[in-house]
Amino acid sequence: MTSAVVATAYGGPENLALIDVAVPAPGPGEVAISVLACGVNPIDTKVYRGDFGTDPAGLPKRLGFEAAGVVTAVGPGAVGPEGPVAVGDEVIAFRVTGAYAGDLVVPASEVVRKPASLDWPQAAALMLTGATAVHLLTATAVADGDTVLVHGASGGVGLMVVQLAALRGAQVIATASEKRHGLLEELGAEPVTYGPGLLDRVRAVAPDGIDVALDLIGNDEALEVSLALVADRERIATIANFAAGSTGIKVLGGGPGADPGDEVRAAARVPLARHAGDGSLVVHLGATFPLAEVAEAHRLQLSGRATGKIVLLP
Ligand SMILES: NC(=O)c1ccc[n+]([C@@H]2O[C@H](COP(=O)([O-])OP(=O)(O)OC[C@H]3O[C@@H](n4cnc5c(N)ncnc54)[C@H](OP(=O)(O)O)[C@@H]3O)[C@@H](O)[C@H]2O)c1
CATH class of the missing domain: 3.40.50.720 (NAD(P)-binding Rossmann-like Domain)
Structure with missing residues (x-):
């Protein structure tokens, strides 16, 4: 089991809760990751505020699109954009769903190597903004x-x-x-x-x-x-x-009639990691919160007072 953040209802951060969820063994083409940091983005509040509808069937809703951590298990044929993924690899996962969690099982295709020079919060906060x-x-x-x-x-x-x-x-x-x-x-x-x-x-x-x-x-x-x-x-x-x-x-993006740019955004991940690793691209961090304080993190995001990226630490 692992802890994961869900929105239990549509509305504000008071609807966020930490629940226990099962972590399946990775299947073909998948990897399991022990998450050390999750990036917070405005979209994370919009999905349960109701910007994309309020279908009750969508609840409880897992949150988060990017995370960084260490690979703990791999399924057969777990190959990412940079080649085979192995247990112990330090990685960035983007774009994934339900990234606010202690452990994730995700397609290896969504995993790139974390540069050693990048700390966990910077790694977790790099990709969504960078690819956009x-x-x-x-x-x-x-x-x-x-x-x-x-x-x-x-x-x-x-x-x-x-x-x-x-x-x-x-x-x-x-x-x-x-x-x-x-x-x-x-x-x-x-x-x-x-x-x-x-x-x-x-x-x-x-x-x-x-x-x-x-x-x-x-x-x-x-x-x-x-x-x-x-x-x-x-x-x-x-x-x-x-x-x-x-x-x-x-x-551009995921809204109605927009160009999602999936290919260009996916192709951007490895060069973004390279730039962040060599220092030519800096992730400006604002604040970190324990995963259990996700509601407080989202209140800061919604206030507009954050001075840089907000990151959750499982
Ligand atoms: N379509 C997509 O693919 C996509 C992807 C990522 C993000 N987004 C959207 O893009 C927007 C920005 O995302 P973000 O992650 O950069 O948000 P963010 O980190 O929360 O930054 C928002 C910034 O807006 C500035 N701001 C507020 N009112 C402004 C105004 N009237 N004119 C100019 N700047 C203003 C604030 O700057 P000051 O502190 O200087 O006022 C703040 O730094 C959000 O709506 C997000 O949902 C869309």
Whole structure:
């Protein structure tokens, strides 16, 4: 048996509970993992808040899409993207379901090696934001010399986009609250405060124009400013505004009518681990919580006061 987090009803974090679940032996192509850290993402609160429906048949609902830990058993033919997986391997599991647990049995295809230099919380918090960032940059063909406007650059996805865009040779204009400007400057971006007057502030810091706009927020301001600055709508993408498809921009992710980008996101995992391992990509951690304090972790996520990724420790 192992402990796992479930939502017992739709609503807020008061509906989260830790339950005992059986851990089956891994079948063909599967591995068992003793989990040492699980990454928390906004989607984890949205799935039981009711954003994707409130079907009672979906309860109790296991939570979490990414984790890191040590392989404890392997089924026959357990081969991941980097080759055979063995007992004792330190790994990152993404994308998996029900990742908030002490032990997991997952397809070996969802497992990549954890770089030795990465600690467990960083490893657990790398992939969902990192793969989303790669999808955004790939879908809009960001390349050397581009100037990229990122709405919501100080969040988990945003900090990945800022760093990965810089690795591609792009200049980043980053919207964020003022308290996050210092970090964005350290990462080489030009920070701009969001809110009324954003369009003029962006024009002032990017007089030669914006080539690409990436919306990680989903509000009217991000959409309107992006449309005003970027003529080529194929080079505007959102991961948070699923109603924006009618404007001709790219809508990415798991929402209705969006491009899930499964292949590009899966292919991003090994390069992301390599970048994080050599220090060219940093996972900015905010807070860690014991798995049993998941409700508190989600309250922090929902408050918007987290200063980096939130991680649960089984
Ligand atoms: N479709 C997909 O595939 C996909 C994948 C991952 C995430 N998402 C979604 O993308 C969004 C961002 O995810 P995340 O993990 O980066 O969230 P996060 O870590 O919680 O960050 C959210 C950030 O939003 C910033 N913010 C709040 N209001 C803003 C505004 N009006 N303008 C600009 N920035 C603002 C906050 O920055 P300040 O502290 O500076 O205010 C905060 O850092 C979420 O809605 C998430 O569900 C979608």
